[in-house]
Amino acid sequence: MADLELRAISKRFDKGLVLDNISLNVSDGTFAILLGPSGCGKSTLLRIIAGLESHTSGQVFIDGAPVDDLSPAARDIAMVFQHYALYPHLSVRENLAFGLSMRKTPRHVIEERIADTAQLLNILELLDRKPKDLSGGQRQRVAMGRAMVRKPKLFLFDEPLSNLDAQLRTSTRVELKKLQQRLGATMIYVTHDQVEAMTLGDVIVVMNGGHLQQADPPHRTYLYPTNPFVASFIGTPPMNLWQGTLRQEGGATIFRVGDLELALPPFALNASGSFAGPAVLGIRPEDVRLEPTTRPAIRVEASIDLNEDLGADQILYCSMRGEPLVVRLSQASLISPGQTLPVSLPHDKLHLFVDGRRINPLPNSDP
């Protein structure tokens, strides 16, 4: 168990900068998710933490000690690989024992640890099989087991569930979360799946284009995305975002996109004292209200283009004077395409971004 600190990590490949000045603190016992689209540098960052890849500048600390010059083995980390990387010529038992015996752990300790881990992961009956005789889910467990028997300071996961089918992925996800809580281990987990990120993580580290976008608990990341990228990347269907312009008019702030003009609530003024220029306005599909509300809100007409019934939810694809609006309703309603409805965009649910940064005040404490 340990904490991890990254200080200004940058990585340059021949083709350019893949990680730009990443700083991050992961405290002991935290399940941290590195989330981002493919090519955002999250796997490279994980490999730098593991010591499998070198960084161009910056420092990695595990438990307060710099590990930049240490080999992966000396860092006392364990890694679960995307394709599991089980040694094909060794049995499950030998796979589990390999790392311990490389470290000259006494025989009886190895056996004890294997027995405990196999029990915990429910792979006792697989111990004498070869990896090729295991199903995908079983291989995944063995790969987990190989990491766990070592009792490392840090667990690193490189998209470990991406090779499982959807059903197995869900159940394995739940088990993994239970396991992490039981072990109280510090885990760094790379994924591009926002559902995995939301459900597993204590902290989600959103990355894009080699930059760290936001590192916050899942709920906070969802409710208060710090920039338009995070806002659009997390949530299904994604947040409605409009690229428009802001201007001041008679004490009111007007957001204009296409033919649509929306009067915004009085946000705190920025340093320059006024809002003018390009901005991005957003609202989550489930925050749009169709029923009359007394809360302060922007009221606007929307015509329904399409109605998707997902059973539990209904997704309405609408347009407001040509600007697209997606609405998610949690109860069934008899709304048909072609209808025009008044919709409300509650003030407290709006997200306003200027210069790629969030303008609305963040709440002082976590929700």
Next chain:
Amino acid sequence: MTQRLLLVLGILLTVTGSLAPFVWFVLTSFKTQQEVEAVPPSWWPSGGWHFYRAALFDHHLLSYVGNSVFVAGCTTVLALAIGIPAAYVLARVKLQGKSWILGGLLTVSMFPQMAIAGPVWRLLANVHGLNTHWGLILPYVTFSLPLVIWILASFFKELPAELEEAAQVDGCTTWQTLTRIMLPLATPGIFTAAILTFIYSWNEFFFALLILTQPDKHTLPLGIALFQGEFTIPWGELAAASVLATLPLVFIVLLCQRWIISGLSAGAVKG
């Protein structure tokens, strides 16, 4: 249907074509001297083992076998000992000019033997390598290394890099990764390379003729070729000796066949 027939016919022709000379030699080795010289040739032998006896005891075949086993064995072991680490480095380690090295190896193996015979002889003469077995092993290892390295490098390249990284995280040095993880997985490639090297040095004639002049040093191909006397060609003894010389190869290939199964790495990544 016709396609199938043509296929079967083609296979039959190929197999017969390549086996016919060998079958003829096997038959000849069991003939009597009269049958060997008979015109028109007599097909079915009735002679028994006497040519074998003659080849083994009158022509000292066993000493040639011993020499060949030594030379081919040493060549194989040395070629693998040098070739395995070289191939691993060329396949996996980041190295400047890697493709030049691999290309160079290929070029070297394309030199015609005639062109290098002279220099090789001169070099060996300078280091007193003529008429010694190591003087033969040295060029054999050199000639087989390009093939060994190419076979093994392509094998190592096929193995998933994740396995090496897992080994690294588990605490292996590069050398341990090679010996404990990569080598067991490359077994099919290693056996293939070993067999090809062994066959090459078992059958090689030209350099053996060039370097070994003392009969007690002769390897099998050389010994058998020099069976012939001044006025006669002992076809029967030659046939018997050739059969005996081929048997170990057939035996080794059959023995190793079960190791040359690909797919040993199945299950390393997803299966």
